[in-house]
Amino acid sequence: MKQWRVVHIEEPELEFAHGQTAAHPKDGLFLYGPPSSNYNPRRMEVGIIATEEGARLYSAWVRSVKGAIAPPETGKEANKYMWPGFQAAFGAEWSDVPFGYCKVEADEISKAIRTGTRHEGIYSTVDIYEQALRKHLREEEASPKMWFAIIPEEVYTYGRPLSVVPGAERIESPRGIKKAAAIRLIKQPTMFDAINEEARPFEFEANFHNQLKARLLDTGKVIQVVRETTLSTERDSKLRRRSLQDPASVAWNLGATAFYKSSGTPWRLAHVREGVCYVGLVFKKLEAARGRDNACCGAQMFLNTGEGVVFRGAVGPWYSDRDGSFKLDRVQAARLMTMIVEGYKDIHGKPPKELFIHGKIEFGDEEWAGFTSTVPPETNLVGVQIRRQNEVKLFRFGQNAVLRGTAIVVDERLAYLWTAGYIPRLETYPGREVPNPLTVRVRRGDATIEIVLQDLMALTKLNYNSAGFSDGLPVTLRFADLVGEILTAGPDAGSARLPFRHYI
Missing domain, CATH: 3.30.420.10 (Ribonuclease H-like superfamily/Ribonuclease H)
Structure with a gap:
């Protein structure tokens, strides 16, 4: 009988600027910056789809990540990394003024997300963000490389398949169609478009994040869905920041994905x-x-x-x-x-x-x-x-x-x-x-x-x-x-x- 072998696979190295290597992305970005690429942005052209509050939080957060952020004093050792500042890490400027702004109304979102079944409520809420972006693409010349879709916490709370809107807050659906009947219509449409249209929300997944990205794929725009609470800073008095991640970790993670989604290469395999x-x-x-x-x-x-x-x-x-x-x-x-x-x-x-x-x-x-x-x-x-x-x-x-x-x-x-x-x-x-x-x-x-x-x-x-x-x-x-x-x-x-x- 052949014996099993125990081996160790060495930790892969990543490549950064000037051909330098490191095992940890944060080490490489902190010391060297991203590897050279013709597609790396020199300035971040980020647009936002947000409420007035979301826009305020975005600008405050971008201002905060321009400078250094100290590592957390408590928590896991793996997370105790200081943030050096966005330009220091990625070699790109990031203005706190969005490159494009699609304003959406908080009251309209609050009403839409609470209307009808989750399929209907989420479909209507996605529609608000989708139509705002499509209007911008039709009418404005500024064309950001990526967009932050900044959502109030209630969209995250009620924008998922298993979420339940409390009865006292629920708004009756104007459609009145049940899910089972809608599924039957989708499988076997009638000859009447108006009736078929009632089932339209049920053709989409009851998940705000996935549905928004799916409905905007044809625009060719890269979307990053961000919760308002993620962008809130310690200096914010109006919105208490969620405690899942410390500010330095949020800056590292959101900074890396924003740079990547702006066609940059944060690191590559060596x-x-x-x-x-x-x-x-x-x-x-x-x-x-x-x-x-x-x-x-x-x-x-x-x-x-x-x-x-x-x-x-x-x-x-x-x-x-x-x-x-x-x-x-x-x-x-x-x-x-x-x-x-x-x-x-x-x-x-x-x-x-x-x-x-x-x-x-x-x-x-x-x-x-x-x-x-x-x-x-x-x-x-x-x-x-x-x-x-x-x-x-x-x-x-x-x-x-x-x-x-x-x-x-x-x-x-x-x-x-x-x-x-x-x-x-x-x-x-x-x-x-x-x-x-x-x-x-x-x-x-x-x-x-x-x-x-x-x-x-x-x-x-x-x-x-x-x-x-x-x-x-x-x-x-x-x-x-x-x-x-x-x-x-x-x-x-x-x-x-x-x-x-x-x-x-």
Whole structure:
């Protein structure tokens, strides 16, 4: 019987300005700044869709992040980082005067979010923000690279699927249609447009964040949804700031994602193989399925530079009620892979040398045949199944958790990888429970298991939605559910290809 091997995957390095490297994004940005890129903004062109109060909070917050912010005195050691100021970290100016301002009325929002069912209330509230932006795009010359959709706390409270508006605050719906009747209308529309229109809100997901992004994908504008309470500063007397994150951490995280969504590259992977492409499969079951078409498919492509592109596939019978799995047929798998390879060629001028597909489930025979049918012969195609599990535990002597990067190699195609664990750079394990590993299995194609593990460790450091040290999942799967929700948040939401920054 072959013995299992315990190995350690070294912490991947990130690249910053002047070719300098560091393991932590905050270290690299603090010391060197972002890596050179023709797309890095020199000034932040940020527009806002906000109430008068939201606009005031935005300007106050931007003024606060222009200067240094001290680290928190209490809390986890991993979060005790000072903020050096936005220009010091990213080399770009950020004016506290928004580059564009779409004003929305607080009273109108308050009424809309409380009207009818959650589908109706959220649909009406999204409509306020959507129409404000579309009016600006039609009538104004200023064209910000990204937009902050700043929402009052009540939109966050009542703008989610399971939220409930108290009876005393609830406003009767002018439509009067029930959800079950609306779903029937969506599946089998009548000949009368006025009747069909009553079901319109139920075609969209009852989630403000996802629905807003889905309904604005066609504009090509990048949206960052921000709560007013996130922007409130300690000096604000009118609005008490939520205590989930300290001001320095908010500045790091929101600053990094704003720079990225303004076409910047906050950091990129260092020491990577040339010509490697990583793809995460995205599936989402449809709530109001028409006939056999019960799910939407898509893919996220990531490069070593941190660039990401989302490809929308077809709606079809991809979901199986029998085992709860998703699988494409041969035709749609080939179509999706063609988009991926062509997308890579558009960026690099040639097909990838290696293409890794990451999925949470096994790859079906017909599905894999479709993938391989359109991949150039010079590209090594590999299918890797990655899933969380709690069947295997590993403990160290002493009080500290297992070291991040520890792996148990079972054989040349199977390993357990701890992407969460004790991090020497932070001198702590930033978690509460005993860390569980990822089960990593090379299901299709051929690749050295240690190289697959090294790649996965590197991909845990490409989450530009925060400036944290790392994630527990590689970016190929970290946002798969969110991307799927936005792709299916409305009828025909999205296009065949958009940069990843539009979805997170």
